[in-house]
Amino acid sequence: MFNQYILKIALISSSLITSVIATPLIANELAQDSDLVEQQTDEKNIDKSTKSSPEVLNVWGKRLSANEPGYTSPESLLLPSDMVGINAITTEDLVKYEPSLVIRRRFIGDANGTIGIRSANMFQTARSMVFADGVPLHYYLESRWSGAPRWTMVSASEIAQVSVLYGPFSAQYGGNAMGGVINIETEIPQEREFNADLSMFTQQAKAYDFDEDVSGYKTFVSFGDKVNNLSYYVSFNHLDNDAQPQTFRSASASGSDQQSSKTGGSAGVDSRNRDVYWYGDTGIVTSQTNNYKVKIGYQQSNWQALFNLAYEDRSSDNVGQSYIRDATGNKVYSANNEVINGTMFSFNSSGLNDSHLLRESLSLGLRLKVELSDDIELEANINQFDILKDETRTSALHPNDPAFNGNGKITDYDDSGWTTGDVTVTVSDFIIPRINLLSGIRHEDYQLNLNVYNTDDYLAGDKQNYSSSFGGETQLNAIFAQLNWSDDKRWDMTLGLRYEQFESSNGYYSEVNKAINQLELVAAPSVEYKKTSPKFTIGYYPADKWLVRYSIAKAYRFPIVEELFRQYQAYNSINESNPNLAPENGFHQNLMLNRDLDGGYVRVNLFYDQIDDAIESQSTTIIGGINDGTNLSTFVPLDKTETKGAEFIFNQANVGIDGLDLRFNMTYTHARITENSANPEWEGNVYPRMPKWRANLLSTYAINDDWNVSVNAQYASDVYARLQNDDIIDQVYGAADSYLLFGFKSQYMINDELKASVGIDNLTNELTYVAHPWPRRTVYLNLSYQL
Template structure:
């Protein structure tokens, strides 16, 4: 721990006894026990911090906890939980990446998301392309969510270095119909853009129970316009005869250098349709759940803005220009437009049942296919006088994954109080990306290859974990996970113009095996206190993009690195928990040491283009403290509160590739994060909620030179206040009004966070 840890931990421990009066209203993990709440049936296992098999810090959310959140999409449900950041730049963003604890928001393969046992995490790509497929699950169908911190359970591999989000949806127990619709409105102003953008969501679901069969059908349509996500400045050049212009916005970049900003990416229009079928069937002591989800997603980014005007008042879209004596280039491709079409299909099957009074068996099978993922881009803006239909097409083919696992749980093994969990898991991933030159980008013509890359990875794992209730005060959990990983069929292009064929390089294959031990010791001196120390080794193997992705697009070049080794992490957590009569207070002290951390490192070239590759960072150390207070039933039982504050210190200790980076803070890792959710029951049918989200400044560059605040490209701190009110009318109708970012704070996480956003909600239940 760093020198500040003792001071912070002492302050946190002093607060443990703060909330300690009134009637018991809530279990420590947040499961509702209030009388009169209708039972919600889910098929997932609930965890408890006092159980012997508990090895990881866990935060649990039920439907009652969602009341203070303006929930538009699934990631909204968990974005206020401790040590979590979700980079959702606008409602409907397909790049809603998640970071947990010492894993930043672009280290997407260090966190996992499951919904009804089906993976939503995208372990094929990283950074913005590796965001979980949140929209494969509609927020309106969620019954419960758990956040499991760190890789302390042998049930999860190294992709749980940050943590795991486990979502469970409700299973219909009777005939039901649900409808909800939301309108969104955002005012946004930055650089040369000042406008209002809006959108809406419509969700329909039907459920029924016919004997032993439960049926659930749903349709979710989300359509929204986003504020501009990128802003462009020109690279200085020496040229004779530049075109005189006006309109460029004077400002600074994230490193404090003065720049002339000449345009932005304009409003993006996104539309997503999600179709879901769930069939649940009970027979004897067994149950089966079939989960089929289809997503159709489209994005149109055809409204790029040029701020520049020539002497005749015409917009300037490309070329070499001059303003105020400064000559700079406007690359034509920066103002190009694009369209995305993506279709995805996920099929999952969960089967579980009792083998005997003391043993249970569970199977999960999933297949995820990218049916179509095509991005068509123009080489110039259609309003550019030099425009032609030439462009580029990015096409993902034969991309997706298959997973299967089996888990056996046996109680009372060898000794009373011992529960043994063992299992097997198999994962196979494939990604293929072809980039084409196109003579007609809008039609999607694929005339010749510009680059090609792809490959496969596979993982076979076995684990065993035993939880032992030694006595009323002590318990022990020990586990071991063995993983056998391989990469295969990797390739990338290295074309020789002198040969007639497009040349492909076959990348070398790899295979590695690792064993990850886990240990957790719990001490419960009384019913009110709970102490637990956990330690775990975890290995996170490279994903397909990190190994094989190599391409050259208009503004970026990516180099493959097929020889990457797995990340090697040692994780520790000390938890102190105090149960009170109104909830719980918890402190977690955690430390992580990651060797061979796979980091995307890039260099910006003149004109704004970048070249990047995945290079291992030899050692990164992260220390942190979380203070969490979940307290229920204030003010005559009407006020509930969830509060958390996290301090994190993450530093590069060794980096042979560039020793000058040693001692630098890890990128996109704020030192402080905090969240507050308040829910007040004004009347039986009227609910008032408030939420507050805080983060301190961080860095986006590994050399920590990006210190300028409130500019495009910065990693700003922010304080965002939200309000929400829901009023239940008779006959199943409810009205809601909410706002996020009430103070309209404009901050950047490289791209701009949303401005003040208003929500209007209408729902109906039958």
Template structure:
């Protein structure tokens, strides 16, 4: 069954093709990151659920703020926001997973990402495969981004346990053509290998405003090579055997556990090309707002340059150790995202918003060669093809609300209905490595989850100082068609109630205090339930009986808002029961590193932390703008009956300390300087916290990245900028290596 149902897709696609839709009732002017006028659109949906940012701690970055960084991909827009991390290993990385507060970067189902209401989060898979589909959003479209921390609003499901990223794109106000290009270059030096990898990006857009219709048609292409993502090693005692054979080239070192090993190769540069074709149209039809988006992505990744360091006595490459690591790999992925919404005022001061989306993977196939084609044994081991079948999602979101309930200006009410369906199907084949023909099939993995939810949020401003809000969310969760290891999984039908409470007190014109508490349930996603797969270098084990995660979250915020900025302190506590965690270990078999992954339920994880946020324009020096945050998080495994030895350990991939600083200073009307700093302390990658190594493959290191950028606006049409990231070439790993010193050059012309 295809996800795109022709009964409703054809009229929807026809309507969207006529126009995207949203000339909105409320707007305010701002500047985009190229000093062009932007109309920041406040759609009715935002007015309906203004409580989402009122009741929850949040941070917002504007187009002016984004000038301080090299905005190369969409995830760059939130890279410096408080207490979060996007693990983008290189520019163009499709595996840019998001971790917020006590939800680690591999707990991807605990964060939601929206762009103009379109869901970019990928609630089908987890770990690196579950990263948001950032590449469906061109970075040059972004007007602002808001991070909402925790599930304190009834608007969002338990997948907001970490938080929500809400990105708004600019709506054209006049006709213009935009051409923008980037050149990228990165130096890489590790294990005695010196490289320089390069890339480029081009963005072209046509924007217009014709009466009640505004439109934007854009093309975004990113082509980049990465630093080697993986380094291959084996036990140090293998060196004796290699020495006896006269084999050289290996590099002695240590693994993340501090064991002596020898490194025998790396994955070489990963070549990535992503093309995004996008159409957005906004239309004001009487008092009705219509909006829609079509986004088509074409992505290709290749690992064809894996390097075997070992050289035999005759000067040829030695393939007798770890040869399975050096297989070639390629992936081609095509996907389509559609969104359509309508909003209006219906009577009195009541508003509604209806939004529907459809995402479909048109093609996604990954092919592996089994062994390297240069290996004399090539063809003796089968290659592999992994291909996605009917995979994607549909959502329908209906909201209704008023900010003057019962004609009382001090009361507000928002109610809503959500229906979604997520479907995943993965088929595997063993291939004849020589000619690519299918030799046999592997066990497929497939399944479907769906949720029906209703929710309500009520607020009462009882006086000029006191504000109270109550929320309630009900979810009915179902599974069907689950299949793993050729076994049909039983259907499941479960439900949950999630209450919300918040009370705020305004101390004076500048200071306010708010306490928020929420319960939330995060139901398992398809991969956690059904994907079981055994490969030559990887084993994945799912669990169809996983229970939903149950979280209780509390937050106290103290906020001081003043004319030129804001000071905010957040203190938070979280308790998650039945926390679903994917534990990944590595087994070495004859020099081949085999990854073993399994989904575990940890009985209880307790997290607490403090966030300090300070933002100010005209700081000290008359024109200096500053954004600073410092965050402390303590995530502890408090109960785990399956393995009590890990009780008291840190939850992996959550650093105790994070901090970010962004500085911008205009020298004059044309030239401006920008600097940014990112810091995180080290953390563990394993539940037993036994991985204490640093600056080695597999470690989760601390880092301090210093970046700079200079921007020159030559005239109204032409601007250029240049930047350097990781100026001091800090060596750090997030299992894979972070980028080393990188250079960017940008040029933009509009007319």
């Protein structure tokens, strides 16, 4: 299988390069926008407290400096000197303090760590892009909680720099950049090196009747070297964690004068202010993740190549627990009009079932750069991602329920993954001096097949018959060109154009044939769209260290496989597919005012995003007939949404006193549903999961060359989680609370090779629900060795 993947990458890469060289797509962007270079880190950005941090970071991405505002898009950069103050166990931890960005990381090692940037909320996962060494980590097969980037394909311990681009203002990126793009670059060894990390963490978890300390650990080891022109790097990352229960179960409740001998649980209300009784939770989440990484780089005089292999092996388990006990103290797993403390409710143990996840993924990537002449460069990227195994086995009831007979369901991903590739050619001084051109092509092919089986033995994984099935393919081909001009004095300008052709194919979903009462697969229609997206940016430098830049762009975000073809029926909910779903149509503007400081900058961004046909899962309740009262959901576009916002960013080294570095940002967002014919009563509602205010603080003080301390904070105002804006109760499961979380970290260099750190997140032990409960006070201990 491995040889087949290598052959596939070689063939696609060869064809891409040949096709571009044979065409007149000669292009460039300013040197700051895309080069495989050796980055020279500014002396002021070297981490004072980590002697082992190299002064030269060898990465294979574009050259960046800490003050760079971004030529086409507003941009934020994280270097090792910034990362030192973050309690980072997994990759997504590193970006959680960046402006206008939120990571829904429910626990350490969460497989559903979704991302939201600017006007894209944390469930609009197809509106953000994440790359590591040019390899996509974003997951465009599914959306919402299932569409989180595959963060674990890169370890936090190997990252050299992270940049965040905001909005789709560069022609190099398609409509999936409506929110923004995260580009991660890892270090490439230039000499023999060995690294080892050991991290341990523990959390004081408490919510409803759950009250336990849960803990975990991470181990990381890597080895790399450079032999003549060949660089190689191998690493192993293991994460093992027990996390707090993620779901708390409740049943509709009413008052009663009856008496009962049973105890446990609690009466209350849910996020929509409905009377409920909280009777249990889904149990501690025990997860293990192993990541194996190989990077091989080769450099000749006029070309460079980087091969990247990442393999993920992940498993997780959780079994629910009931809070209800009988007179003898035994747990109760079902109740019919049970009364406790004057509250009547009914439930069974289907919500307390047992769940086991087994997942294996393989990602192969190849980056190639060729200097065709002094002014012309070619860069190619190709990626093959395959879900080798992704199976979730769940029981129908709690295994200890007397009514349980071993049956359940198995969810299985079959023949799913993607292939992506792009080639860009860059030219400096195109036709005349100070005009540069960036141009290229990109291909993306996604395939998803998801089957749900009934089983008589969920633990053995026996698959009997289909419960539901859906899948299909999407394909995107794009060509883009972007002209950049600067007079080297007061003005610069960018003019870009992106043409995209999208097609869905081989779509299918299951439905019951009522004549024979059997499940059948139904072919879904295909769609094809062709869209052109213009981009324009103009910058003015009114005085030394000042910059005013205005950017405007159109963007189209095409639907993903799940949004087109997902269809199922389970219990009291039905999801209907929508294979004719149109792309989201975005109009984006950004006005930036930037002032460079000695060792930093102050920046203000005013942004406006208007999205027509915004894809959302909309729901209605069926009235009458056999499905009376059933919740019917489908991906239906909101006719128009509008987001207005303002960002204030202050990043500065040596603030007030030598050794104190500060990163502070604050964002105001006004997001509304302005038109919606499917549910007109929602017009004027606040867009879900979009806080009006959010702010982040990351500060680090170097006490001396060996010791630093950091204090950080995250704030977000209260939000709605539902389009209906009817979830009005806070501090309950399902709510979307405001939060103010403080953190601390201190790191000490024991010697040139060994360093230790201690940290705390959620210092005040705040209980916060963002639908699920976020971690409470968590203490970290870390020991790192670098040779």
